[in-house]
Amino acid sequence: MEHNNTEKHGGSYTTLVLVWIGLLALTSITVTVAGISLGQYTLFVALLIAAVKSGFVINIFMHIKFEEPIFKVFIAVSGITLFVIFLLTFFDFIYR
Amino acid sequence: MASNIEATISIEQQAHRDDVGARMGMWLFLFTEILLFGGMFLIYAVYRYQYPDQFHLAGMELNTGIGTLNTIILLTSSLTMALSIAAIQKKNKALSIIMLSSTLLFALLFMVNKFFEWSAKISHGIFPGSKELLEKQNGEILFFGLYYVMTGLHAFHIIIGIVILTFMLVFLIRNKITSDNYVKLENSGLYWHLVDLIWIFLFPLFYLIQ
Amino acid sequence: MINEAANPGEKSFYQVSTNKHTGILSWLLTVDHKRIGIMYLIAILSFFLVGVVIGLFMRWELMFPGKTIMEAQTYNTLFTLHGVIMIFLFIIPGLPAIFGNFFLPIQLGAKDVAFPRLNLLSFYIYVIGAILVLVSLFLPGGPIDTGWTFYIPYSIRTSTNVSMAIFAAFILGFSSILTGINFVTTVHRLRAPGMTWFRMPLFVWSTYATAWIQIIATPVIGITILLVIIERAFGVGIFDPALGGDPILFQHLFWIYSHPAVYIMILPAMGVVSEIIPTFSRRTIFGYKQIAYSSLAIAFVGYLVWAHHMFTSGMSDTSRWIFSLLTFIVALPSGVKIFNWVATMYKGSIDPQVPFLWVMSFIFLFSIGGLTGLVVGALATDVHLHDTYFVVAHFHYVMFGGTGTIFFAALHYWFPKMFGKMYNKRFAVISVVLFFIGFNMLYFPKFILGYMGMPRRYYDYLPEFASLQLVSTIGSWILAGAIFFVVGYLIHALYKGKKATANPWGGVTLEWHIASPPPMENFHEIPTITHEPYDFSQLKEMKYGE
Numbered sequence: 096m097e098h099n100n101t102e103k104h105g106g107s108y109t110t111l112v113l114v115w116i117g118l119l120a121l122t123s124i125t126v127t128v129a130g131i132s133l134g135q136y137t138l139f140v141a142l143l144i145a146a147v148k149s150g151f152v153i154n155i156f157m158h159i160k161f162e163e164p165i166f167k168v169f170i171a172v173s174g175i176t177l178f179v180i181f182l183l184t185f186f187d188f189i190y191r
Numbered sequence: 192m193a194s195n196i197e198a199t200i201s202i203e204q205q206a207h208r209d210d211v212g213a214r215m216g217m218w219l220f221l222f223t224e225i226l227l228f229g230g231m232f233l234i235y236a237v238y239r240y241q242y243p244d245q246f247h248l249a250g251m252e253l254n255t256g257i258g259t260l261n262t263i264i265l266l267t268s269s270l271t272m273a274l275s276i277a278a279i280q281k282k283n284k285a286l287s288i289i290m291l292s293s294t295l296l297f298a299l300l301f302m303v304n305k306f307f308e309w310s311a312k313i314s315h316g317i318f319p320g321s322k323e324l325l326e327k328q329n330g331e332i333l334f335f336g337l338y339y340v341m342t343g344l345h346a347f348h349i350i351i352g353i354v355i356l357t358f359m360l361v362f363l364i365r366n367k368i369t370s371d372n373y374v375k376l377e378n379s380g381l382y383w384h385l386v387d388l389i390w391i392f393l394f395p396l397f398y399l400i401q
Numbered sequence: 402m403i404n405e406a407a408n409p410g411e412k413s414f415y416q417v418s419t420n421k422h423t424g425i426l427s428w429l430l431t432v433d434h435k436r437i438g439i440m441y442l443i444a445i446l447s448f449f450l451v452g453v454v455i456g457l458f459m460r461w462e463l464m465f466p467g468k469t470i471m472e473a474q475t476y477n478t479l480f481t482l483h484g485v486i487m488i489f490l491f492i493i494p495g496l497p498a499i500f501g502n503f504f505l506p507i508q509l510g511a512k513d514v515a516f517p518r519l520n521l522l523s524f525y526i527y528v529i530g531a532i533l534v535l536v537s538l539f540l541p542g543g544p545i546d547t548g549w550t551f552y553i554p555y556s557i558r559t560s561t562n563v564s565m566a567i568f569a570a571f572i573l574g575f576s577s578i579l580t581g582i583n584f585v586t587t588v589h590r591l592r593a594p595g596m597t598w599f600r601m602p603l604f605v606w607s608t609y610a611t612a613w614i615q616i617i618a619t620p621v622i623g624i625t626i627l628l629v630i631i632e633r634a635f636g637v638g639i640f641d642p643a644l645g646g647d648p649i650l651f652q653h654l655f656w657i658y659s660h661p662a663v664y665i666m667i668l669p670a671m672g673v674v675s676e677i678i679p680t681f682s683r684r685t686i687f688g689y690k691q692i693a694y695s696s697l698a699i700a701f702v703g704y705l706v707w708a709h710h711m712f713t714s715g716m717s718d719t720s721r722w723i724f725s726l727l728t729f730i731v732a733l734p735s736g737v738k739i740f741n742w743v744a745t746m747y748k749g750s751i752d753p754q755v756p757f758l759w760v761m762s763f764i765f766l767f768s769i770g771g772l773t774g775l776v777v778g779a780l781a782t783d784v785h786l787h788d789t790y791f792v793v794a795h796f797h798y799v800m801f802g803g804t805g806t807i808f809f810a811a812l813h814y815w816f817p818k819m820f821g822k823m824y825n826k827r828f829a830v831i832s833v834v835l836f837f838i839g840f841n842m843l844y845f846p847k848f849i850l851g852y853m854g855m856p857r858r859y860y861d862y863l864p865e866f867a868s869l870q871l872v873s874t875i876g877s878w879i880l881a882g883a884i885f886f887v888v889g890y891l892i893h894a895l896y897k898g899k900k901a902t903a904n905p906w907g908g909v910t911l912e913w914h915i916a917s918p919p920p921m922e923n924f925h926e927i928p929t930i931t932h933e934p935y936d937f938s939q940l941k942e943m944k945y946g947e
């Protein structure tokens with residue numbers, strides 16, 4: 096239906112700019128943190144920040160927040176698949 | 192049932208165009224990209240697990256400054272891309288064109304940076320198959336192999352993105368993309384954000400091993 | 402319910418061009434899903450026959466110990482080509498690209514797939530991939546000799562045309578991905594009014610599950626292949642053990658795709674079985690939802706078992722038992738399906754027509770294939786049987802006895818609908834019987850040979866294997882004879898066959914409500930669905946019979 100096609104979704108200019116500022120802030124945090132030695136947590140923190148950043152990009156820039164629920168299910172399916180592939184592969188390399 | 196209603200909607204759209212369907216197809220394509228890079232991230236993870244110290248050593252040789260700069264460039268290009276779509280939704284064609292052009296500009300800037308970064312590495316004799324690289328330890332050889340392949344494939348996606356966005360710019364100027372038919376621009380935007388998304392993970396994994 | 406069959410003067414999709422061209426261009430540039438399906442049928446069937454001929458030559462060579470007709474290197478090339486052609490050019494695209502393209506939109510009550518132009522693109526990508534395979538045979542360096550698994554390190558050391566051949570596989574992967582994207586979107590967006598998820602025919606369900614595997618798994622082999630090409634071309638260290646790489650990691654990545662690919666092959670076949678059995682039992686399918694869900698379950702669990710191909714590769718003991726355990730779980734949803742099919746027939750009014758006979762043959766062969774799968778899925782026995790003829794026999798029973806048989810079942814089931822002609826049923830019955838005999842003669846001895854220790858991919862063998870090898874070769878002639886016979890009488894039926902009615906079998910899914918062959922846009926107006934998919938009470942309102 097026409098309504099469905101021209102439906103406006105996506106944030107206002109302000110939201111987008113705010114998200115961008117947030118992303119830049121997270122980038123500076125991750126660069127700074129990398130300089131501090133956190134031992135085994137360094138990688139974990141870096142990946143956590145990357146995950147938060149991608150959450151912003153996917154939800155706001157890529158409009159998933161405003162998309163039909165099935166899109167979220169799709170993303171979950173591919174995310175879970177990727178996770179399972181990593182997990183099962185590492186059963187080999189961790190216990191070798 | 193909700194699916195009943197959904198079915199009714201979908202059939203009425205058949206006669207018209209189906210923007211939700213177009214975006215759905217695009218997202219499905221993006222999943223293939225995610226899994227494509229996912230395979231490489233898996234290889235990276237395994238080798239980093241096997242050679243943690245040598246990955247650390249090799250990572251120190253990369254230029255964090257240039258990596259950070261490129262991160263900022265890509266994030267900003269993502270913003271301008273999103274703004275371009277928001278502008279066309281709000282019927283502001285001029286702003287949309289300006290924003291899309293800036294996205295293209297940032298993309299080119301990214302490639303220029305990448306060029307200097309790679310040239311510097313190559314002039315230091317670090318490139319696949321080089322004598323200097325082969326004298327290093329196995330973990331470092333693998334690190335640089337993955338560095339070239341992963342950032343290279345990412346750069347290849349940027350180049351494709353530049354081509355696509357150029358077409359979109361032309362469509363926008365010629366009114367092939369309008370405020371009530373902009374799904375092409377949206378889908379190109381989705382692709383562009385995905386390229387950004389991948390870089391968000393490449394950046395800490397290669398440039399921030401301190 | 403609609404009944405558009407009675408419309409005598411109507412033009413079929415063969416007679417109406419979708420574009421401004423006529424003749425051959427109206428086919429080559431068409432975006433109609435039915436025409437694209439027919440083009441796939443011609444291309445895929447041709448490659449299948451090429452694969453069959455290569456297989457015949459391999460069997461000929463193995464008829465007697467020692468050299469029979471060819472050199473060892475030629476044999477290495479032939480078994481690689483047989484694998485590459487059968488896997489990438491026949492069995493992976495086979496059912497989805499031909500019958501999925503043709504019938505998925507019709508069974509959903511849609512006029513076409515969601516992205517018709519993408520559909521045509523995907524066909525041409527398939528053609529380009531196929532041409533690349535052929536070109537790689539004639540370039541200097543010689544045809545690829547690695548086996549279809551392209552294992553590292555041999556595939557980066559051999560001087561044959563590995564890069565070109567695997568690049569072809571990469572291209573073919575694209576074609577598969579695009580088909581998958583198209584089908585998932587079609588199922589979500591183009592269902593007719595009233596066509597709820599649980600009114601979709603089971604062929605649609607299984608094709609939908611398949612499409613997801615095509616989307617999610619194919620990129621993994623894509624990147625793996627790309628990395629091998631890059632490694633060969635630029636000497637980048639990725640998998641090469643000389644540069645610190647891990648060849649077992651290559652095997653992981655290869656099977657992360659190639660095991661789910663097995664389900665790309667078998668799931669649509671299971672869907673076809675779920676169509677044919679209710680039609681010829683005149684009874685609604687037993688456990689509709691269980692079959693639908695088990696398709697999704699197979700698609701998902703199929704991701705969790707890839708490393709059972711690698712029990713003897715040197716991976717960790719922990720992952721060996723984990724993958725062995727997970728492998729047994731896959732048997733469950735497949736078992737659910739077999740049970741439900743058999744239960745559907747119970748107290749049904751069985752009409753043993755040709756497609757039904759193919760399905761019976763399938764259930765027998767696939768059960769052997771499935772059960773021997775448990776034998777090689779068990780860790781301890783696999784160590785003994787790995788890389789022997791037992792494995793070869795197992796996967797031929799599953800792939801050829803499963804999907805291959807169903808390819809013929811689907812062809813016989815839908816042939817009257819696709820072409821509007823009926824084939825000679827007596828010939829068809831003879832061909833099923835010959836196929837079944839030839840198949841078991843060809844592959845069953847391989848179980849015994851494998852158990853006795855005959856390794857796969859060997860050019861020569863010990864004298865004690867000679868008699869069974871001979872039986873196997875004779876079986877290959879019977880099997881190939883049956884296949885060429887089928888192709889022969891089907892082509893004959895195209896020209897001389899009796900005209901088929903709209904519903905020769907008494908099916909009730911949507912494709913049997915429209916004319917044979919279907920009109921250009923399938924339905925004059927989009928139907929409204931009011932029945933369950935296998936509700937045979939509709940038959941009273943429909944005309945059927947020859």
